[in-house]
Amino acid sequence: MYAIVGAMAPAPDAELADDTRLIADLAYDSLRLLELTLALEQGFGLPEIAPEETATVTTLGDVVRMVTAAQQQEAVL
Secondary structure, eight states, X not given: OHHHHHHHOSSTTSOOOTTOBTTTTTOOOHHHXXXXXXXXXXXXXXXXXXHHHHTTOOBHHHHHHHHHHHHHXXXXX
């Protein structure tokens, strides 16, 4: 997940950690965040992630938790 977030970041030289902020530290904007969501869905074979779930994602740690939760939910189905 770190590799995808880092590769797509407009500010690619930023240090990546769980508390790295997508907008403030990595310079993501709303369009780039949408592209990131699509890349994560495709990269991890996830169903579409609901917009209300992505609305609360602000850090790299949030991304990890969101993808992990989606993977666990998919495994249950």
